[in-house]
Amino acid sequence: MKQPGRAERLEEASPVALRTVRADARRNLDALLEAAKAVFGTSGVDAPVREIAARAGVGIATVYRHFPQRSDLVAAVFRREVDACAAAAPTLGRAHQPVEALARWLRRYTSFIATKRGLAAALHSGDPAFDALPAYFRQNLEPALQSLLDAAVRAGQIRDDVEAYELLRAVGNLTLATGDDGVLQGRRMVDLLIDGLRFGARAPAASLPSKRRRPQR
Amino acid sequence: MKQPGRAERLEEASPVALRTVRADARRNLDALLEAAKAVFGTSGVDAPVREIAARAGVGIATVYRHFPQRSDLVAAVFRREVDACAAAAPTLGRAHQPVEALARWLRRYTSFIATKRGLAAALHSGDPAFDALPAYFRQNLEPALQSLLDAAVRAGQIRDDVEAYELLRAVGNLTLATGDDGVLQGRRMVDLLIDGLRFGARAPAASLPSKRRRPQR
DNA sequence: AGTGATACGGAACGACGTTCCGTTTGTCAA
DNA sequence: TTGACAAACGGAACGTCGTTCCGTATCACT
Numbered sequence: 001m002k003q004p005g006r007a008e009r010l011e012e013a014s015p016v017a018l019r020t021v022r023a024d025a026r027r028n029l030d031a032l033l034e035a036a037k038a039v040f041g042t043s044g045v046d047a048p049v050r051e052i053a054a055r056a057g058v059g060i061a062t063v064y065r066h067f068p069q070r071s072d073l074v075a076a077v078f079r080r081e082v083d084a085c086a087a088a089a090p091t092l093g094r095a096h097q098p099v100e101a102l103a104r105w106l107r108r109y110t111s112f113i114a115t116k117r118g119l120a121a122a123l124h125s126g127d128p129a130f131d132a133l134p135a136y137f138r139q140n141l142e143p144a145l146q147s148l149l150d151a152a153v154r155a156g157q158i159r160d161d162v163e164a165y166e167l168l169r170a171v172g173n174l175t176l177a178t179g180d181d182g183v184l185q186g187r188r189m190v191d192l193l194i195d196g197l198r199f200g201a202r203a204p205a206a207s208l209p210s211k212r213r214r215p216q217r
Numbered sequence: 218m219k220q221p222g223r224a225e226r227l228e229e230a231s232p233v234a235l236r237t238v239r240a241d242a243r244r245n246l247d248a249l250l251e252a253a254k255a256v257f258g259t260s261g262v263d264a265p266v267r268e269i270a271a272r273a274g275v276g277i278a279t280v281y282r283h284f285p286q287r288s289d290l291v292a293a294v295f296r297r298e299v300d301a302c303a304a305a306a307p308t309l310g311r312a313h314q315p316v317e318a319l320a321r322w323l324r325r326y327t328s329f330i331a332t333k334r335g336l337a338a339a340l341h342s343g344d345p346a347f348d349a350l351p352a353y354f355r356q357n358l359e360p361a362l363q364s365l366l367d368a369a370v371r372a373g374q375i376r377d378d379v380e381a382y383e384l385l386r387a388v389g390n391l392t393l394a395t396g397d398d399g400v401l402q403g404r405r406m407v408d409l410l411i412d413g414l415r416f417g418a419r420a421p422a423a424s425l426p427s428k429r430r431r432p433q434r
Numbered sequence: 435a436g437t438g439a440t441a442c443g444g445a446a447c448g449a450c451g452t453t454c455c456g457t458t459t460g461t462c463a464a
Numbered sequence: 465t466t467g468a469c470a471a472a473c474g475g476a477a478c479g480t481c482g483t484t485c486c487g488t489a490t491c492a493c494t
Binding site: 025 | 441442443
């Protein structure tokens with residue numbers, strides 16, 4: 001099962017000349033990912049495959065040629081967005097002051113999470129296509145955030161006792177837990193969190209324990 | 218919408234004579250709930266309606282007459298099991314020593330949770346039929362467990378700084394988080410938790426903080 | 435320009451949730 | 465008991481979904 005397909009061989013060997021992959025195939029794959037991202041954002045990850053195919057201007061079979069199962073498409077879109085979000089970190093880091101870059105990236109991350117309604121449930125559905133996703137998420141986003149955090153700490157603009165992963169989880173929960181309505185409310189909470197990071201900057205503060213207080217409720 | 222149905226009126230007025238509800242209807246409803254419970258337990262809450270109807274020896278339309286939507290059936294089975302689980306508490310409390318009753322009830326509760334794979338996802342699906350379920354869960358199970366806890370504390374058999382709701386959540390997470398395989402492993406962890414309750418009995422213990430340590434990871 | 439592999443579109447399939455409707459069955463009055 | 469009517473029934477039928485199949489069109493290379 002799963003014949004290798006002689007195209008992929010060349011693709012890995014010579015990253016520049018990726019011939020033997022037909023132009024229309026590549027074009028359709030891009031359109032598909034783009035359409036899926038848009039549709040998932042508006043209708044959730046449970047949107048029908050037909051709707052995505054229609055939006056991409058493509059037949060249904062084309063979807064299934066690139067992604068043997070529906071869940072593979074979901075996973076591919078997810079990975080692509082993780083990549084884009086991670087890639088935004090160094091760009092922002094170069095363009096802004098450390099703490100500003102951090103704030104902007106967290107907002108970027110927030111809007112990424114906001115489009116993922118319904119995916120949290122899918123992740124626990126047991127579909128093997130999603131097995132590798134949590135690890136992919138962490139492996140890419142944690143270093144991206146970590147670098148921004150480090151820079152801000154070095155600049156003395158934020159406290160130094162918060163780790164990237166816990167911040168990722170906290171912000172993620174903050175924007176998901178607000179339900180369907182409070183996208184703005186979630187963003188406000190994230191801003192509050194960022195101010196919290198600023199508060200302890202360059203001040204080990206005897207009154208502040210090294211761990212955040214347990215969130216109430 | 219949701220016409221009252223003249224049958225229910227009498228049902229409330231005279232608890233004994235519940236005429237005007239045809240005998241076969243009541244019989245089928247019971248069979249349906251029973252079958253759904255069994256099927257949900259083996260095939261998960263996503264099992265087809267047809268399978269449940271077949272198991273109950275009933276037509277599909279009969280299912281939809283009693284439960285206008287599939288999710289209503291799921292909710293009804295859930296409520297029924299919550300009721301049964303809550304009702305087990307006083308029974309066990311009368312039949313055993315306090316800490317033994319507590320342990321038995323928690324295991325009972327564990328096996329209830331174990332059949333709920335896939336329901337956690339359904340709860341967050343946004344279906345209005347599930348809106349009231351979390352509150353129903355807590356309102357019934359928390360007092361049931363609380364009474365067992367209180368009895369065990371009064372008997373000096375367990376520590377007194379654990380609240381019913383946090384224990385409900387902890388045991389719930391413990392048995393759900395173990396994934397598909399570790400039903401037994403989950404049960405072992407719950408037993409461990411019960412031993413933890415015993416440990417601090419009648420001993421305020423200066424070395425033990427009043428709150429459990431944060432779970433690692 | 436010709437040719438063979440590659441990718442395409444859309445009809446078709448099976449399974450699902452849900453609805454419809456002709457038929458059966460329980461209940462109550464006579 | 466029997467008759468009649470509302471209540472409840474069963475299963476075919478509908479629309480939608482994920483997925484597969486297959487005849488056709490398109491790209492890449494000579």
